[in-house]
Amino acid sequence: MRKILKSVALVFSLMVSLLVLSSCGSKKEVKNTNAWTQAQKTDSLTWGVKxxxxxxxxxxxxxxxxxxxxxxxxxxLTKKMLGKDAKANFVQVTSQTRIPLLKNGNLDAIIATMTITDERKKVVDFSNSYFDAGQSLLVKKGSPIKNVQDLNKSGTKxxxxxxxxxxxxIKKFAPKAQVIxxxxxxxALTALKSGQGAALTTDNGILFGMAVDNPNYQVVGKAFTKEPYGVAINKGQDDLKEHVNKALKELEKSGEYNKLIEKWFGNIAGFDYKEVER
Amino acid sequence: MINIVSSHSSELLSGLGQTVLCSLIALFFSLIIGSMFAIFEVLPNKILQTIGRIYVEVVRNIPLLVVTMFFYIVIPQYVVSIDGFVAGTIGLTIYTSAFIAETVRAGIQSVSGGQMEAARSNGMSYWQSMRYIVLPQAFKIVIPPLGNQFINLVKNSSVLAFVAGFDLMYVGNDIASTTFDTINSYLVVGVMYLIITMPLSYYMRYLEKRTNRGAA
Amino acid sequence: MKSFIDAYSAVNLMFLLKGLWITVEVSVISIVLSYILGGILGFVRYMRVKYLSAIVGFVIDLIRNLPLLLIFFFVYFGLPNLGLRIEILPSSVLALTVFESAMLAEIIRGGIESIPKGQMEGARANGLTYWEAMRYIILPQAQVRMIPALVSQFISLIKDTSLATIIMLPELMYHAQIIYGQNTNYIIPMFVALAVMYFVVCYALSLLSRYLEKRTRIQ
Structure with missing residues (x-):
């Protein structure tokens, strides 16, 4: 009996330690399954969203x-690509968790206010851009900060x-500011309201959304960067990428894209939705 | 892993510094506050006993993250403006003090009542016997468990990452999301935590064994 | 005062309770799993099997000395590299189980070791086998001694579920943050609700432990 238990314990603990080690050390990329054929098979796509x-x-x-x-x-996009009955599954992500989750295979694609940048292109692929944002600032009304240059003082958070x-x-545009x-x-918004920083910075679309609910806060300064949002897809998944691009083009052509823009941005004060229509 | 260490060594070191600093400050204050409430609980005074009991029970049963977020978000809006590091350190202090109070109280109570009686009958006042007879013995007993509380403190200080306290975990998040080398970044951070906690943990085990042997 | 009344609207309360349900669900599953796993690991350490106990002990020490947040990251970001998609809820349960069973293993080992050697010798001398002695003499006594430490670890586990917000587990803390993120007038009411809800769940558990302790002592 004692021997049996010993061997059970041995196997068990070996399994656990193996699991721990492999989960830590593994650098393997997602297995080379084709995400597009997989999506067709299951008639669904898993999207990382905010x-x-x-x-x-x-x-x-x-x-x-x-x-x-x-x-x-x-x-x-899912409907355009896979047909009317296809299902879009959603997994909640943050800016921090989205890339690891795409890379480790938990997601098929990310559509989560994600800017196409050269740095990110080194680790993931992007579709064509589906939204044109630009970075801006949200401050309390009456704040002395009017644009990004005003932030470039040491001690400004x-x-x-x-x-x-x-x-x-922000590290480039206002190198002296401390980023929190x-x-x-x-x-971030609750921290701004608690006075943890002089301004909140991100893309104007997001900031205008915050300003709607918080009338004491306003977006200041013109957008000082261009932030084209793209759908992020794993490297090597060219089939999926092509189909996303194709579906995107169709949505733009058919006017569905503009309808969605109007639905979400039509009534946002200060945001010129005509400018982002396609 | 080595790339990350070599290209981000200064950030990692400053993060480690913040983690250690915050843990030490929180340890100092939670020792004072915790011992105070522990003494409340053993004093022959019903009101103070109740205060001590309530403090320990309330703080022990609320998550650290809730306490810390409270100091980061609520206090600056209504009381005084404090940054993430201070808010995090206060949260850690309060949270840890409840556990220290429990540890110290158990230590005091384990010093047998006979010690107190003997000291009193030798003409010492309650406070003198507490100060010179009971507390020194109690502290010897509670050093290993207190050391374990300090290890917990170091680990729990990672909650500063939620409030931008610039600690090791925060630096780890930053590195992971700029290098996109998630697992290796967190492995480096993990090793750095272990450098502080592992030796401490083995030392405490050694002390524990020694006190046990002494007692037997 | 008005913000309190608005904040505790039926919709918001339902949303908070949904979060609380996830917290309880994740906690209960993790408590059961980590009690089993921790028991086995603790026993392996106690047995002092050659090499095995030392290896297990070292792994336990590694896990015990890491912040739980890192374990969440390793499980949620790391495990899928092995080829299995693991969702947020099972990842949270797994991370909590791994971490807490390492903590429990030490408690359980200590509990068994605290029973004097004479107990085992006496039982063996009376004709019981090693396992019978373990089962009927040592473990029941150890269990009684361990109750306070075990329960306080379980309470820690419940509180620790709040850290899973970092991987977006839709538990109580996360749901409260969503509510006050959308209307910052609700910040204080939400913190009050958080404190009360966590306190009630955790305190209920510690009352249960006190009751158990009393009952076993009378027996």
Whole structure:
């Protein structure tokens, strides 16, 4: 009996330690399954989306569903690519978690206010851009900060989100400012309201969404960068990428794209939705 | 892994510094606050006992993250503006003090009541016997468990990452999301935590064994 | 005051309770799993099997000395590299189980070791086998001694579920953050709700432990 238990324990603990070690050390990329054929087989796609970002992807407290432009785009793209009955599955991500989750195979694609950048292109592929954003600032009304240059003083704190491109940009545009990175946009906004920073920086679409609910805060300064959003797809998944691009083009041509833009951005004060229509 | 260490060594070191600093400050204050409430709980005074009990029970049963976020978000809006590092350190101090109070109280109570009686009958006042007889013995007993609380403190200080406290975990998040080499970044951070916690943990085990042997 | 009344609307309360349900669900599954796994690991350490116990002990020490946040990352980001998609909820359960069973293993080993050697010798002398002695004499006594430490570890586990917000587990803390992120007037009411809800769940568990302790002592 004692021997049996010993061997059971041996096998068990070996398994556990193997699991721990392999999960830590493994550098393997996602297995070379074709995400597109897989999607056709299951008639579904798994998208990484934001759940804390008004207008793009926000959790509705009443229904527990995520709603926003990114969500509608993901649904429309899925339908265009796989047919009417195809299902778009959503996994909530933050700017910090989205790339690791795509790379490790938990997601088929990311559609989560994600800017196409050269740095990111080294690790993931992007579709053509599906939305033209630009980085801007949100401040309390009456704040002395009018544009990004005003932030370039030592001791000035700027709030951003871990893993977002805007944090990298601010390091270039206002190198003297101290950047405070929080987990997501809900945290960032509450931190701004608690006076943890002089301004919150990210893309204008997101900021205008925040300003709608918080009339004491306003977006200042023109967009000082161009932030084209793209759908991120794993390297080597060219089939999936081509189909996303094709579906995107069709949506733009048919006018469905503009309808979605109007639905989400038509009534946002200060945001010229005609400018982003295609 | 080596790439990450060599290209981000200064950030990693400053993160490690913040982690250690915050843990030491929190340890110092939570020792004071924790011992205070522990003494409350053993004093022959019903009101103080109740205060001590309530403090420990309330703090022990609320997550550290809730306490820390409270200091980061609520306090600056209504009381005084504090940054993430301070908010995190206060949160850690309060959270840890409840556990230290429990540890110290158990230590005091394990010093037998006879010690106190003997000291009193030798003409010492309650406070003198507490100060010179009971507490020194109690502290000897509680050093290993206190050391374990400090290890917990170092690990728990990773909660500073939620409030931008510039600690090791925060630096790790930053490196992971700029290099996109997630697992290796966190492995480096993990090793750095282990450098602090592992030796401490083995030392505490050694102390524990020694005190046990001494007692037997 | 008005913000309190608005904040505790039926919709918001339902949303919080949904979060609380996930917290409880994840906690209960993780407690059961980590008690089993921790028990086995603790026993292996106690047995002092050649090499095996030392290896297990070292792995336990590694896990015990890492912040739980890192374990969440390793599980959620690392495990799928082996080819299996693992969703947020099972990842959270797995991370909590790995971490807490390492903590429990030490408690359980200590608990068994705290029973004097004479107990085993006496039982063996009375004709019981090693396993019978373990089962009927040592473990029941150890169990009683371990209750307080075990329960306080379980309470830690419940509190630690809040850290899973970092990988977007839709538990209580995360749901509260979503509510106050959308309307910052609700910040204080949400913190009050968080404190009360966590306190009620954790305190209920510690009351249960006190009851168990008393009952076993009377027996």
């Amino acid at each position: 759940a804390d970002t008004k207008l793009f992807g926000l959790m509705n407290v009443k229904t527990s569903q995520i709603e926003g432009f990114d969500i509608d785009m993901a649904k429309a 700027v709030i951003g989100v871990v893993g977002s491109n805007s944090v990298e940009n 990175q929080l987990q997501d946009y809900a945290q």
